[in-house]
Amino acid sequence: MDTRKSEAGFPRMRTAIIGLSQAPDLLEQLQEAPLEVLGVADFDPSHPCLRDAREKGIFVTHDYTELLERSDLDLIINLIQDRTVEAIIQQLKPDRTRVVHAAISSFLAAFCRETVTHRILLELMGDLARHLGGFLDPRTLTGRILQGAMRIMEAPAGGIWSRKEGPFLLLKGIGLPSSLQLYSPSLGNAGLFDLLMEERRVILSGEIPSDPLLQQEKIFRDSGFRSLLAFPLIREFDLRGAILLFHEEPNHFLKEHLRPLEVLGDLVCQILEAEGALKGPRDLLIxxxxxxxxxxxxxxxxxxxxxxxxxxxxxxxxxxxxxxxxxxxxxxxxxxxxxxxxxxxxxxxxxxxxxxxxxxxxxxxxxxxxxxxxxxxxxxxxxxxxxxxxxxxxxxxxxxxxxxxxxxxxxxxxxxxxxxxxxxxxxxxxxxxxxxxxxxxxxxPTGRFELNGLTPEGIIRKFPALTEVFQVLVAQGTREPQTYRHAQEVAYYASLIAKGLDLPPERILEIGMAGWLHDIGKLTLPGLNGDLQKKLLRLAQINRRIHPTIGAYILKNLVRSSSLLKGVLYHHARYDGHGEPHGLRGESIPLEARILAVADFYQHLQSDLERRKVSSQREVFRELRRKSGSELDPRLVECLIRRVTAG
Amino acid sequence: MVYELGPAIEALQRALQRDPSNGIYHYACAALLALDGDLQGAVQHLHRAEQQGVDVTPLREWLRRKRGSINLGQEADSSP
CATH class of the missing domain: 3.30.70.270 (Reverse transcriptase/Diguanylate cyclase domain)
Incomplete structure (x- = not known):
């Protein structure tokens, strides 16, 4: 706890406020409180109250989780009435930081406006601050709250019942006869607490002895009280307890007096839960x-x-x-x-x-x-x-x-x-x-890669001479992940087609390698830095003509695999003979190159699908088939579609 | 099967006939000729690329390493 003291002598609590726009005046009203506001969060970054906070030199953010990282935070005032937000705050805040949840915070804001008329609440706020500061134990605070509730409702007797497991037990009672002090109701026998559980709202009885709702509660009829107010303590959809107030006069409690009690009820729940007395399924929210x-x-x-x-x-x-x-x-x-x-x-x-x-x-x-x-x-x-x-x-x-x-x-x-x-x-x-x-x-696919063993590492182990070209490819991948990803996926689809054709494993591997390296000619021209490479790539037509030749030329000095070289050299050859280079057509184009052409085009379509340029996988297949017979080998197109769809 | 650079160089030269002032074509042509061993041709295209405002430093450095003692800067400067 901070050693700096407020004027009243209490330590000033380092505080964050979440959802300030719910109570825009709160910052102003808290000036007198023993608090030092360290930060403010709100989903609406343009709200005027945040501007005011900034002008006061307070840290402002639209992401409330940022505030939860401050290890020096003593108190969080959360004004957002959302149970998930509350649960997340509980989970992410520093262990020692206390939280005033939405209902209480709203009460705090209301209290700031109504200090004169709610004198009792004012005293309770002081108790709450002492409790949060570690100067008041939870049981005493609970007693004070009960006293406050009784004073507000002008009730001579009352009690707070709660439970961890089993029946509800009296936690704090004032003015109760001994029979009610021993009252320990359970759920399931149609009594008052079942009613509270079902109704999830305050139960008022103006004439206990004749009230049909309380037929099962003989103990109330024998107590001598005529009026009853039963307020359920509900957390996480579960009845955790109740505040019961009694009066000898009939029809004493009125609905219009209940609002302060609602706030107090939530406060009791929160305190008891923080102390483990009401340990329950808060986790359900997260x-x-x-x-x-x-x-x-x-x-x-x-x-x-x-x-x-x-x-x-x-x-x-x-x-x-x-x-x-x-x-x-x-x-x-x-x-x-x-x-x-x-x-x-x-x-x-x-x-x-x-x-x-x-x-x-x-x-x-x-x-x-x-x-x-x-x-x-x-x-x-x-x-x-x-x-x-x-x-x-x-x-x-x-x-x-x-x-x-x-x-x-x-x-x-x-x-x-x-x-x-x-x-x-x-x-x-x-x-x-x-x-x-x-x-x-x-x-x-921008960092390390895994492709059924057809990885750069695996290939280099087998063909060490290719180390340098893969280094070029990986380096390019760090600058332009799409280039690397394209190579990787063409390798994958090409080997998929090769498997579909029942080619021998060695040839499948070589075709996969050709997939990886089919565009290496775009990257390996001497003296080609990033800027020049981009400029050359923009000249798509000429680039398309020359890069297969350059790629094959570079690779021929490194490997002897004819499948690899043929694949790279002719991967832009068109099935109808209108492609580059040499104008080969149909089956005269090496099989490896025809496979790469299909894999290459399919990968581009898949990228389009991910970028929503193509609407569906069905459309991908339609586009693929549209090129079948002109640019692509129809047999290989169908082979790939079969492999992809049949899995 | 022949894996030579000829078709790529020819493609670039055809492109240069249509667009002789394209510095990138000249640069790429210089790179391909250098790779193919025609250093003289490479230097000429390098000079043309430079005249078109292309930064030729990377390829010039590459050629310097390749040619060792030959002073490419002077050659480039004296070429037409």
Whole structure:
């Protein structure tokens, strides 16, 4: 706690206000309070109250999670009445920081305006501040609140009942007869507390002895009281307790007097919950109810916070995107067993990751895992472990179910600089991995790469002479990821077609290599720096004519593979004979080159699909077939479509 | 199967006939001729590229390394 003192002698509490526009005058009104406002957040950055805050030299942001990172924060006043926001604040704030939640904060704002008429509330606010400052224990504060409620409602007797488990027990009672002090109701026997649970609102009884609602509560009839006010304490959709106030006179409590009580009720809940007396499923707001993992909203907020932390510490963050398919190729969303399946997966997932990792269920049947302080290489190790453990899941009563698991990896800051972009890129990587139709891990295609063994590393191991050209390609990939990605995916589609034609493995490998290197002639001209390269690439027509020749010329001195060289040299040859070079046509064009031409064009269409230039996969196939017979070999077009659709 | 640069050089020379003042074509032609061993031709196109305002430093450096002692700067300066 800060040692600086307010005028009253209490330490000044370092405070952040979230959602200030909900109570624009609050900053002004808090000037007298023992608070030092460190920061203010609001979703509406243009609100005048934020300008005022800035003029006062207070830090202002539209992202409230930024405020939660301040380790010196004593108090958060949250004015946003949203349970998810409240839960996220609880999760991300420093441990020692106390939170005044929305209902209480609104009360605080109201209190600031109505100090004269709400003298009692004023005293309670003082008690609350002392409690938050650590000078008043929760039980005493609860007693003060009960006293306040009784004074507001002019009730001679009252009590607060709460429970952790089992029956509700009296937490604090004032003026109660001994019978009511021992009153410990349970849910399920049609009593007052069941009514509170069902109605979720205040119950007023002006004539207890004859009230049909209280037929089951003989203890009230025998108490001698005529009026009852029962206020439910509800948190997270669950009845956690109640404040009961009694009066000897009939019809004493009036509905119009209830508003202050509502605020007090929420305050009691919050205090008791903070102390663990009302420990309950707050997690429901940030957790997925089926799997128990975190939900999307929480995950995205946590990702934002972790990226800011990574920025400060200059450390990487990786995200794994897990997309699952059944062994029959059908999405599990279509199956009845989805819930047990998701639970089994999430349970295995939880046991396979580190304590610091943040797993969440995402988009119904996918999962994401946030890996703080984790590089791509480390993420790959974790992903491979998950691949191994999650590929065979045991379902109770069913047995083992084999699963196609495709994991996409994206790493900050290599693959994205924004939280959502990072997540989207991991998803894209998983989607690309999914095309392999077998369980695989795939990086977002700008960093390291995985392609059924046809990786640059794998190729270089086999053909060390190609090291330099792959270095050129990788270097280009860091400047222009699209170029690298194009090479990688052409390699993939080309080898897919080659497999479809049942070519021998060695030739499939060479065709894959040709896919990687088919455009290397664009990058390897001597004296070609980035600027000149761009200028030359803009001259598309001439570039299209010369780069296959240059590529083949460069490669002929490095490898003897004729499949590779023929593929590179003729990949812009058209099936109808109108292409470059040499005007070859039909089957006289080497098979490798015809395969590359189809793979090349298909990859461009896939990129268009991802950029929404093409509307659907169906349209991709239509475009591909439109070129069939003119630019592309019809047999190979159909082969690729078959491979892609049949998986 | 012949993997030579001839077709690419011819394609560039045809392009230069249509557009003789295209400095990038000259630069690319110089690079291809240099790669093909025709250093004299390369230097001529390099000079034409420079006249068209292209920064030829990268290729000139490459040629210097390739040719060792020959002073490309003087050759380029004295070419038409």
């Amino acid at each position: 957790r997925d109810e089926i799997t128990g993992l975190y939900n999307e909203v929480y995950f995205l907020d946590r990702l934002k916070a972790e990226i800011r932390r990574a920025n400060r510490n200059e450390s990487p963050i990786s995200v794994l995107y897990l997309h699952l398919r059944s062994d029959h190729g059908m999405e599990y969303a279509d199956q009845i067993m989805i819930r047990p399946y998701l639970r089994a997966i999430s349970s295995e997932l939880m046991s396979s990751i580190r304590n610091v990792d943040v797993p969440a269920r995402y988009k119904q049947n996918d999962f994401v895992v946030l890996l703080p302080d984790t590089s791509s290489e480390e993420a790959l190790q974790i992903a491979e472990r998950l691949l191994e453990r999650l590929s065979l899941i045991r379902l109770e009563g069913i047995g083992e179910v084999s699963v196609q698991l495709n994991i996409g990896i994206a790493t900050y800051p290599d693959h994205a600089t924004q939280p959502k972009e990072l997540l989207d890129n991991a998803e894209l990587a998983a989607f690309l991995a999914g095309r392999d139709r077998e369980s695989t891990v795939r990086f977002f």
